[in-house]
Amino acid sequence: MPLFDLAPEALETYLPQIDEPDDFDAFWSQTLGEARSVDLELRLEQVETGLALVHSYDVTFAGFGGHPIKAWLTRPADVTGPLPAVVQFLGYGGGRGLPVEHLAWANAGYVHLLMDTRGQGSRWGAGGHTGDPAGSGPAVPGYLTRGIGDPAEHYYRRVFTDAVRAVDAVRSLDDVDPTAVAVAGTSQGGGITLAVSGLVPGLRAVMPDVPFLCHYRRATEITGAMPYGEITQYLAVHRGEVERVFRTLSYLDGVSFARRADAPALFSVALMDTTCPPSTVYAAYNNYGARASDVVKDIEVYPFNQHEGGQAHQLTRQIGWLATLP
Amino acid sequence: MPLFDLAPEALETYLPQIDEPDDFDAFWSQTLGEARSVDLELRLEQVETGLALVHSYDVTFAGFGGHPIKAWLTRPADVTGPLPAVVQFLGYGGGRGLPVEHLAWANAGYVHLLMDTRGQGSRWGAGGHTGDPAGSGPAVPGYLTRGIGDPAEHYYRRVFTDAVRAVDAVRSLDDVDPTAVAVAGTSQGGGITLAVSGLVPGLRAVMPDVPFLCHYRRATEITGAMPYGEITQYLAVHRGEVERVFRTLSYLDGVSFARRADAPALFSVALMDTTCPPSTVYAAYNNYGARASDVVKDIEVYPFNQHEGGQAHQLTRQIGWLATLP
Amino acid sequence: MPLFDLAPEALETYLPQIDEPDDFDAFWSQTLGEARSVDLELRLEQVETGLALVHSYDVTFAGFGGHPIKAWLTRPADVTGPLPAVVQFLGYGGGRGLPVEHLAWANAGYVHLLMDTRGQGSRWGAGGHTGDPAGSGPAVPGYLTRGIGDPAEHYYRRVFTDAVRAVDAVRSLDDVDPTAVAVAGTSQGGGITLAVSGLVPGLRAVMPDVPFLCHYRRATEITGAMPYGEITQYLAVHRGEVERVFRTLSYLDGVSFARRADAPALFSVALMDTTCPPSTVYAAYNNYGARASDVVKDIEVYPFNQHEGGQAHQLTRQIGWLATLP
Amino acid sequence: MPLFDLAPEALETYLPQIDEPDDFDAFWSQTLGEARSVDLELRLEQVETGLALVHSYDVTFAGFGGHPIKAWLTRPADVTGPLPAVVQFLGYGGGRGLPVEHLAWANAGYVHLLMDTRGQGSRWGAGGHTGDPAGSGPAVPGYLTRGIGDPAEHYYRRVFTDAVRAVDAVRSLDDVDPTAVAVAGTSQGGGITLAVSGLVPGLRAVMPDVPFLCHYRRATEITGAMPYGEITQYLAVHRGEVERVFRTLSYLDGVSFARRADAPALFSVALMDTTCPPSTVYAAYNNYGARASDVVKDIEVYPFNQHEGGQAHQLTRQIGWLATLP
């Protein structure tokens, strides 16, 4: 795939002004308030993995609607805290898999929580274990158009709330330093990371890697690839719902969350990425921290990559960068 | 696509003995009992379509769990009943669309009810309007693995129940002859038709066209195409759940429903159909009416077709065949 | 597929000045004169379809060269005329199929004639029944380059003439109001509709849906998809014939026919349509009625659709719109 | 592509008994009689090619129906005859192109005639220049279903007759030894070669290379690839015409022509060829010369090739083999 989006120089200054609903903050304030009115019911069960250097725990906590959300928590075996932590979110369609897959952050000395994405975890990898008890109106197979008719019913309202509660859960642990919690994720995980960045104050760091879930309208105009293509497919069938669909999505846009963020951030973007086109990533990056002052942010550019982005290079970069933060 | 399944002669006598759970009938008896304990809440609102020869109604009735299910009812404009009726179910991913699309049965003199399939109606055509309020565990995008862990929670338990209630609804109409109700459908609609054939006594006729939802295990072994491929994809991720998955599906197999059917039936099958492979269709056809005696059945074979099957040829054949039934 | 053509705002004012041969009108005047010098030999044989509300007729009439052209005529069963009529043309590769497939216009109270496209009807659907007795020079499989060396021998000269004679045939029927004949069609059918719009005066309405056969040169430059790609493929082999090919096509361009039209028109266009790119459709729409004054025209825009366009939504729109015309 | 047809050992003895119509020989006898009742009107115009070693001629002769057929004749520049000759036929969709492309046979000392295939020559290469004045009934784009309803109207009746007349034309040349004319061709050219082998007595040699146009029924059952797939596509639309279609093709089957052949033959077959599956080639090879005695035949097997077969290896083999014939 060659370059297909704005020229690299134009991307660096691409600063679209996305429409936001007036009640954006009220919507999320109410949503999180309701979620936090339910007890976290945090449970950790240690699991036997054959790994001597780390301890792994099968975690359950109450997410949106009090629904049980699964996660793996992995931490250095013989270290006492309080420790810094990293909360990580997953790419589209995948699940938390098995503890042996996700060892880097614990090996780097962090308590690491990997949150399952509700209803997903069945398309690739070693599987997810969290259902989504909520149904939806007519929807394209996938997750982007579930509840597309109303932001209150949209799938990602639930997921973003789960993610906020995952941070709450980690912060509540005895051996975690609640002021030292970072969030990270790739693709969908990057989009969820952005949502958390705008919803949760006091994060140590925000690390969205080739993030999904940003600037939906442009995404549908510049790429036909899935999963943004689910929106296109939905609107190709439900021909009269264009305004309604984008209104719903305006409550869920990574660009709007990024504007509200104030923690240090390390993004990545791949210039040949047709899944999460670079202009949608830069839309979030260039708006990141717009409402704060002196926000530390940086973006790693992978000029010849598609959606795989930087992979282990970015992870190594994140480990190094995070260690430098005060 | 060339021939890829059993040879045509072998298909004619292919009679696999699918395992059935002992409580198959109990499961469905209880399911339908619960559904029928809720009032149908049948509502018909006439809609303006610009069509002079027929009247069209936007129908809502209570399906599984009392959930509102939408349908279009179309009937001859100036005829008084009681009329015979055809209840039709839709192919995978489609919705009831618009009344102008489905005129043949009303033109042939029948009251025609076209049932929306809950949660679908967003991948092709003019759209569906029925949500599915039930969520599910981790699932492959699509419908076949929603609730795959437990027959009580499986998506098609709800859909098949909706379909039974659609027949109940039509039979309750003043101008319909309740002894003269036929069911029909193509692909997924054919699979739903088979389910109804085994669950509802006293049907005038059963017309499954290249039916889906039959002999799941063989389907996954003979084809990789979607939507049967959703099962394969699920099991490729959830590697230890093979027995559990096929146990759940055993409550939902068109072959088992076909065994219990006793109404006259007209099937169709396409020999180059990789979506609904011919051996899975013959598995249902050859088992159709196995528990009854002297069941009238016939199958139209399309030797050079893929999943499109007979299309308008089969519809014309159905109109002619149905008119000959006593 | 994302947006790939001109920006939506630019499309609205896109008004290319296509070169027309000086003898365009003479060419067509002579062509139609010759065709009309042959008797229509119109034959209608009623067919048994099992449809009670409409009567269907197997129609044959003499098209270009006096060649027999097939059509289905469907009309309300128990209504006496004179009635308004709709003459419909088919998409590329399809045939008139079977009467049960095309009931909407008759149900809306019109006499409906569905013309077979000569030589086609073997790629999808229920089949066509009209041959094309004329051969051609070397050509790409398909129809667009048959007779490409000379407008007098081009395939679409014959088809457009057949279409004009189809209107003549319908107007000659006793129970049809000859002042109330509309023409319609999707894709290739839309291109034929445009040709008729410029060749036949006094039409009630013109309804080209995502029309094909417009602005050939731009089409080959903006899309590689079939069937416009047949021109590209031909010129990739016959490397020296560029001027000759586009000269031939200049006698057959929907844009030129549109300029000459004066009946009320309802177009449709899909902005993600790579088969009939939106700029080629707008080239015809924006030029439609350019030589007349005060032509009533409108275009329905489907922003997220590919070549499927509006489907039943557009049909419903047409039924409503046509009913409002004086 | 792996092996997909019969096992290699089974291919060697695969001898299907294809049904032949009783009037097969009468049909062809009458066809050729009619063709030969028209003067050949053979014209050769020398063309300037810049090639010093050979002379090239633009050839025209009267084929089926007296239609003008084009060919290139190439011969050694400074040799006087009588010379042996090779008549070659082309693959599907191609044209005779340009004289610089086809020099091997003339360089080997033969008069070489390369016949254009009527109506083709626009899909690849440097183009064809021969039209087909005959039209057809509804047909799949391509050539295999043109005139499929009646052997008298089928496209290949005309092509095979052209090919016979091409041999007649070469034999009529002063500097050609009429007893030393061989025929050759690849794919479609191989199928035409087989037709000539059964229709023209006294050939020096027959060299079908991965021939097409053999055992049509099996071809449609073992492969879905084009161009055999045109038959499948036709029958998928014209669902009731199976018997009629295969009856027409039974007059045009390479297997039946092969049975009637008696000249020495060198075939080739590729075991991974999904376009012309090996069992269809062996069906012709194993039947070749069945009605004669002591026919010299051999087949070159390319075990790892797809439809490209032996390419220059086979051509080199042919040049060597042909030189050894008495």
Added chain:
Amino acid sequence: MPLFDLAPEALETYLPQIDEPDDFDAFWSQTLGEARSVDLELRLEQVETGLALVHSYDVTFAGFGGHPIKAWLTRPADVTGPLPAVVQFLGYGGGRGLPVEHLAWANAGYVHLLMDTRGQGSRWGAGGHTGDPAGSGPAVPGYLTRGIGDPAEHYYRRVFTDAVRAVDAVRSLDDVDPTAVAVAGTSQGGGITLAVSGLVPGLRAVMPDVPFLCHYRRATEITGAMPYGEITQYLAVHRGEVERVFRTLSYLDGVSFARRADAPALFSVALMDTTCPPSTVYAAYNNYGARASDVVKDIEVYPFNQHEGGQAHQLTRQIGWLATLP
């Protein structure tokens, strides 16, 4: 992808007798003798990774021809040996990447050496760093046909020798228990694992995961997928070299190595794997340890997986299984 190879039951007893060259053992004895006559020149440089729990080393050692081969060695940070070790080989086209990617075995308490594959490491992932100084004759892009004309020059002779030397290198480390070295790898890594299993005595365990490089002839006949397809592509061009090619490969066949192995083994196989078809894996598994007695072996079967096989499930299984070995 459905099932496409032998039926599951037939696979369990599939025991093909692959031809072996008489000098197979002499060939490898000489090859390894030469390699071991060169000093290992083992160098370990600790690298900074930000990982607190493990130490990572950039390893170089002399492989075939004394060429420098790179690897990562990762071991628990604060544990003193002697420790057991796992030597791992990589899949086709990948490189050793970065230390953060491969932490499971060190976390499980092993010294872990991940060997780069010479010349690869540029198609996916985070890259390889080992060149292959040897050239080759004409070859298909890829590695399977480099040096295909002579086993002494074949690419995998070099790679398998590198792998043996990797084991030698690990065994030479002070803190490694040389009697407790296991080998493992997926796909190509599994094929290399098998080679080592037959070439190196005294291994603790052998863990080939969906191994490549087994039963080459059958592989080319049952699948067309890459990389086995490189052989097919080579033979499609070099048409006369079939015997020579398979003779060369007979020195490199995982089946022959497996026969000579005697360490406990845990295989995996995926029944829908078209890249490394199950019959080729079972050919190695069923022959594994054939020349020894009482070899402990087991195979994990993934019935619904393609080439991804068991992924983290298999890794978890390996960690558990290896811990149980005496």
Added chain:
Amino acid sequence: MPLFDLAPEALETYLPQIDEPDDFDAFWSQTLGEARSVDLELRLEQVETGLALVHSYDVTFAGFGGHPIKAWLTRPADVTGPLPAVVQFLGYGGGRGLPVEHLAWANAGYVHLLMDTRGQGSRWGAGGHTGDPAGSGPAVPGYLTRGIGDPAEHYYRRVFTDAVRAVDAVRSLDDVDPTAVAVAGTSQGGGITLAVSGLVPGLRAVMPDVPFLCHYRRATEITGAMPYGEITQYLAVHRGEVERVFRTLSYLDGVSFARRADAPALFSVALMDTTCPPSTVYAAYNNYGARASDVVKDIEVYPFNQHEGGQAHQLTRQIGWLATLP
């Protein structure tokens, strides 16, 4: 494929200023000096081809590093020299094949040398017979990234040197006029032709047909197709090597060679060519002869072709054009 690169008018004046390393000329001067310090060891063995009009010779000569390079030399059988000559280079992945394939230039009266490309000749056609004894660092399968880390080790340094020595070899033949040697080639062969045009003075003519190996950076930005895509793939894995890679390629760029050329040139370009995009071809064409004065050059534009370009039309054009040169 539609137009995808600069507009045709913009292409005509597209004159990018490619960065050249300061030591470009020194690099090549030293490279060729070293190559010419080794004896050519030219050997010609006549081969029996069955072709009477030409004589064919199996040629070997010492290329880069003294490595043996194969070629076919074909010349008129009965003509005595000195003759003009054409040295031709091959497209990517192909080999010299067999003498019967390449007869046009000898038939036109030239001594024709067709040089094998080292290491290639195994992907299509009748095969190559020249190995490449040099290995490389980690590389993408293919040739473009072999030795990508250092121009001195890059694959095309060797190939271009081979090509220069091929001209040296032809000029050394008794019956060749050394002042009348032209070079030609298509795609990769065109790129090699350009290299020779800038490295060898005194050529009669230069004929690059849709040349590859020009303006690498733009190529990776405007197309994702192979083989330029090998660069993209390499950089997607080796993420930090962008500058190093393009520095290496700057010694091998057809644009830089073209600037240094001064012989008459006939290019071709295809405007829908996504393999060798037209802007990369025009970059070389518009820079061709920039350092000389009054260079004769022309370019044949194929507006509707993809990478196949002009094929036999271009060859015919070349034969005619070359004959007109003084």
